[in-house]
Amino acid sequence: MSADPVPGIAEFRSGLQAWLGEHDLTPGPDHSLDGQVAQLLRVRKAxxxxxxxRYGWPTAAGGLGGPAALRAVLGEEVATRDLAEPGIWSLIEVLAPTMIDYARPDLAAExxxxxxxxxxxxxxGFSEPESGSxxxxxxxxxxxxxxxxxVSGQxxxxxxxxxxxxxxxxxxxxPGHRGITAFFVDMDSPGITVRPLQTMHGVDEFAEVFFDDVLVPSDRMLGTPxxxxxxxxxxxxxxxxxxxxxxxxYLFTRLDQVLAETDSTDSAEDPALGEVFTMLHTTRCRSLLTQRRLAAGARLGPETSIDKVLLATAEQRLFDTARDVLPGAIELDDDRWRTEFLYSRAATIYGGTAEIQRNIIARRLLDLGKESA
Structure with missing residues (x-):
């Protein structure tokens, strides 16, 4: 594939779809976390x-340039084909921009x-036992x-x-907000201990990490103190x-699978399915607005709490509805529906709890003031 010129979004999508149609990146039978991580790395490499x-990333960091929307298209195609678990796929969208914006240029390039x-x-490494939200x-x-x-802590x-x-x-x-400093730390440094945590959906996706007098070179600081x-x-x-x-x-693909499994039952006419579609469509419209604002160079702020509340609510409603219209799929079968239903319970917690997000919306967007003593 030619690296120049940078394709437009429609050209990029059609070319990518054609390429994916010719290259089989279908996941193997191992759906464990080890298998998901191996599949993620396989897909990224290909x-x-x-x-x-490489499109959508700056050339100074090994990319080929173009708008970030190209990365959104790539992730969407990966998600709709179920080629990689979307949560772990999307981590790159948080970590790579951080390195590009805050690391020394030579470190980011490497x-x-x-x-x-x-x-x-x-x-x-952000959250701590006593400082989550x-x-x-x-x-x-x-x-x-x-x-x-x-560095010492947990x-x-x-x-x-x-x-x-x-x-x-x-x-x-x-002390204070201005006393927080970021580093880019090698995980094999002496003094780092990692202990996986098994969540209620049976996956060790998270871990607690201990830092005991870990030496970090000053050139690994991100930004300045x-x-x-x-x-x-x-x-x-x-x-x-x-x-x-x-x-x-990805959630739209799961809704499609619910509909496919209810085609032969009365549940296919359940109005709850229409409600889920409406919620997901509303969330996508809101997300599209956010993407456009970001592409236009706008600085995003507390209004993204609306996106978070909409997505968490829609995700939980989707899997609640799957439980209701697919009798026994979650309660009796130990399969993917159960795992994802349990994981969806955390949607209103991770990345900022629903309560915190609603407080932000009330105070910073609606100007409702602080809570009374």
């Missing part, structure tokens, strides 16, 4: 080698292609030692940490735009 994975090509996985209260500390830094709910070669890590270097809070805020446009677009595309 798409990178064929250049599809590292980002490793992530895009599937040579490595990275993780995001209240990220500003994190306590993992980085102390200068000569030209380096020594992170939790760190996705795929047991597979990751690197970690984008937030630490405390001084105190830039960590702004880095975390800058993640939101990507987490709640391209990542959400991928997730919505």
């Amino acid at each position: 798409l990178f080698d064929a250049d599809w994975m 590292m980002v292609p490793r992530l895009l090509s599937g040579a490595e996985l990275w993780c995001q 209240d990220l500003a209260s994190l306590t993992t500390r980085a102390i200068p030692r000569g030209a380096d830094w020594v 992170k939790v709910w760190t996705s795929l940490a047991q597979y990751a070669a690197r970690c984008v890590l937030l630490t405390r270097t001084a 105190g830039d960590g809070w702004q880095l975390a805020m800058d993640l939101l446009p990507f987490e709640r735009s391209t990542c959400f677009w991928h997730r919505i595309a």
